Amino acid sequence: MAYLELKNVSKLFGPVxxxxxxxxxVAKGAFVSLLGPSGCGKTTTLRMIAGFEMPDAGxxxxxxxxxxxxxxxxxxxxMVFQAYALFPNMNVRDNVAFGLEVTGHPKQEIxxxxxxxxxxxxxxxxxxxxxxxxxxxxxxxxxxxxxxxxRPRVLLLDEPxxxxxxxxxxxxxxxxxxxxxELGITTVYVTHDQEEALSISDRVVVMNQGLIEQAGTPEExxxxxxxxxxxxxxxxxxxxxxxxxxxxxxxxxETMLRAPVPSGLKESSKVVVLVRPESxxxxxxxxxxxxxxxxxxxxxxxxxxxxxxxxxxxxxTRVVADMAASSRAAFTHTQHVWLSFPPDxxxxxxxx
Amino acid sequence: MKQRPPVLQGLLVALFVAYMxxxxxxxxxxxxxxxxxxxxxxxxxxxxWYQTAFDHPYFSITLTNSFIVSIxxxxxxxxxxxxxxxxxxxxxxxxxxxxxxxxxxxxGIPAVVLALALIRVYAFPPFxxxxxxxxxxxxxxxxxxxxxxxxxSLMAIDVHTLTESALSLGANTLQILIRVIAPNIxxxxxxxxxxxxxxxxxxxxxxxxxTGASFKTFPILLVEFTRRDGRIAAALSVISFxxxxxxxxxxxxxxGRGRKPTEEALGAR
Ligand SMILES: Nc1ncnc2c1ncn2[C@@H]1O[C@H](COP(=O)(O)OP(=O)(O)O)[C@@H](O)[C@H]1O
Ligand SMILES: [Mg+2]
Numbered sequence: 144m145a146y147l148e149l150k151n152v153s154k155l156f157g158p159v160x161x162x163x164x165x166x167x168x169v170a171k172g173a174f175v176s177l178l179g180p181s182g183c184g185k186t187t188t189l190r191m192i193a194g195f196e197m198p199d200a201g202x203x204x205x206x207x208x209x210x211x212x213x214x215x216x217x218x219x220x221x222m223v224f225q226a227y228a229l230f231p232n233m234n235v236r237d238n239v240a241f242g243l244e245v246t247g248h249p250k251q252e253i254x255x256x257x258x259x260x261x262x263x264x265x266x267x268x269x270x271x272x273x274x275x276x277x278x279x280x281x282x283x284x285x286x287x288x289x290x291x292x293x294r295p296r297v298l299l300l301d302e303p304x305x306x307x308x309x310x311x312x313x314x315x316x317x318x319x320x321x322x323x324x325e326l327g328i329t330t331v332y333v334t335h336d337q338e339e340a341l342s343i344s345d346r347v348v349v350m351n352q353g354l355i356e357q358a359g360t361p362e363e364x365x366x367x368x369x370x371x372x373x374x375x376x377x378x379x380x381x382x383x384x385x386x387x388x389x390x391x392x393x394x395x396x397e398t399m400l401r402a403p404v405p406s407g408l409k410e411s412s413k414v415v416v417l418v419r420p421e422s423x424x425x426x427x428x429x430x431x432x433x434x435x436x437x438x439x440x441x442x443x444x445x446x447x448x449x450x451x452x453x454x455x456x457x458x459x460t461r462v463v464a465d466m467a468a469s470s471r472a473a474f475t476h477t478q479h480v481w482l483s484f485p486p487d488x489x490x491x492x493x494x495x
Numbered sequence: 496m497k498q499r500p501p502v503l504q505g506l507l508v509a510l511f512v513a514y515m516x517x518x519x520x521x522x523x524x525x526x527x528x529x530x531x532x533x534x535x536x537x538x539x540x541x542x543x544w545y546q547t548a549f550d551h552p553y554f555s556i557t558l559t560n561s562f563i564v565s566i567x568x569x570x571x572x573x574x575x576x577x578x579x580x581x582x583x584x585x586x587x588x589x590x591x592x593x594x595x596x597x598x599x600x601x602x603g604i605p606a607v608v609l610a611l612a613l614i615r616v617y618a619f620p621p622f623x624x625x626x627x628x629x630x631x632x633x634x635x636x637x638x639x640x641x642x643x644x645x646x647x648s649l650m651a652i653d654v655h656t657l658t659e660s661a662l663s664l665g666a667n668t669l670q671i672l673i674r675v676i677a678p679n680i681x682x683x684x685x686x687x688x689x690x691x692x693x694x695x696x697x698x699x700x701x702x703x704x705x706t707g708a709s710f711k712t713f714p715i716l717l718v719e720f721t722r723r724d725g726r727i728a729a730a731l732s733v734i735s736f737x738x739x740x741x742x743x744x745x746x747x748x749x750x751g752r753g754r755k756p757t758e759e760a761l762g763a764r
Binding site for chain 1: 652653656657659660661662663664665666667670674675678679681
C-alpha cells in the first residue's frame, strides 16, 4: 500500500536536472533509504518531499492527498538535518517543544510529549542543557526527538550521521532504526554510505545522476544488482569483461567461465561477469574439482579484521578475493595462486 | 606579522590613548572650571555650569526630544532592517551585494543635502518639518550602522537550516523571525541599536534643519550654549557622553542576560 508516493517527479536547477522522472512509492511504516554518490539528487528528492523545493514536473501524494503545493510548515513532515539544526538559543526542552508551541498545543500536552520524546531518545536528563553543551551524537538525537514531537506523518533524515565519528555513527543508526520500528513511522533516509543504507532499511533506492538505478530490499540490491553502477557502488564486486559463448558460458580471456547468461544477452555479445570477493575461494595448488578457475599472482594482502583481502593479478585483470581470518592457509606476496568460484555466484550483465 | 619593538609599540599605544582620551578629560575638566584660559590647570572648580544647564527651561525638553527621536529611530530601523536583511539572506541571496551597496548610500549623502531634499519633498502635513520627518531622516541616515552588524550576525549563523528546521516544525515566518532568528542575531541587533542610538542622539544637522526651533533636540541646545558660554556647552557634552555610556551599559546588561545561550553557542562552533 502506497502511503507516500512520488509520481514522475523532476527538478531542474537551471539546465541541470537534479532529479529526473523519479517514480517511487513508500509503504506506511516502511524505512526507505535513498542511496547514491554525492550530487546524485538525494537531498533534492528529500527536500521536495519536505516542501522546500517545488518539483518542476510530477506530483507528490501523502496518504492519498496531493501535497505538491502544500507549504512545508503545513505538511506534517519531520526533518532531521546533517548538523547544526538545533536552535542554539533554546535549551533541549524548548527545542523539542518548539513545534508543539508554535502550533498552539496545550501546555500540559507539550510537557508530557517532551518527556516522552526525551525518554524515547534516551536523553531524559538533558532538558535544561543547551545544544552547545551536547556532543554531536546527542545533538542529533535531540534533533530526532524534536522532529518526532510533532507526530509527523513522514520522518525525513538527510545524512544525519555523516558529521559524527565512526563509533557513534554505527550506534546511532541502530537507535534510529529502533525508534522507527517502535513508532512505526514512515521514514525516508538519505545517505551516501551503502553499509548504512543496507543495514537499517526495509527498502533501498539506489540513485545516480538524478535517476533511480534500482530499488529493492537490501538483499536484492546486494545479491542481484541490476546495473553495473549498482554492482560497483554496493560493496565490492569484481568485474570480468567477457564474451557470451552460450546460455551457460562466457569466455574471459583464454578461460571459459560457467555462469548463468540472462536470455536478453545474445551470443558473442560483450558482457561483464560480476563476482563478489567473498564468493571466491583461494587455492595454493590447482584445484581439481572446482568450476571457474583462474590463475594468477598475489599483488596485495590487506588485513581487514574478520577477513583478509587478497588482490590477485589474473593476466592483467585485478581480482580481489576474501579469505576468512580464521583460515589456516598462509599466502605471501607474489605467490602463484588459483581462484575459483561457483557459477551461481556469478552475475552476467551487458557491458554497456 | 612583523613584531614591532616594545618601546615603539608602547609609544604608539600611548599616543592613541592620548588622542582619544585627552579631549574627553579636557571637556570634563572645562565643565567644572571657574576660569581656564591662560593657566595650565583651571584656576578653580565649580558645579555652577551644570546648575545653569539644569535650570535652563529647554534642558529637560530637549533631552526628552532627543530620547524620543533616538529610540524611535532604533525601533523603526530594527523593524525595517531585520526582516529585510533576513528576507534577502534566505530568499534572494543573489541580491545581497545590491543590498550591501544600497546600505552604504546614506554615507555618500551629506546630512545637509538629505535634510533639504526631504524638506522639499515632504512639504505637506503631517510630515512637513515634523518630528516624524526628523525620525524618518535619522532612520535613513543611521541605516548603515543598523544594517552591518545585523547582516554580519546573519552570516555567522546557519540561517537556512534554522529556518527550514522551524518551517518543518510548523512555524510561520513571523514565529521564525521572533523566536528563532532574532535571538540568534541578538549581538548584531544590540550593537546596531547602540550605534544608531548614539549617532542619532548626537545628530545636529538634520534636527536643526528639519524641525529646528519647533522641536529642539539636545545637540541644538548644546550648539546654542557654545555660542554663549563654552563651559556650559562642556557641561552639556558631559551629560551627552553620560547618556551614551548609560545606553551602552544598559544594552550590554541586556545582552549579558541573553548571551549565555546565544554567543557561547556561536562561539562554540
Ligand atoms: N539550490 C541549488 N541550486 C543549483 N543547483 C543545485 C541546488 N541544489 C542542488 N543542486 C545540484 O543538484 C544536484 C543534486 O544535488 P543534491 O540533491 O544535493 O545531491 P546529493 O544530496 O545526492 O548529494 C547537484 O548537481 C547539485 O549541484
Ligand atoms: Mg545531500
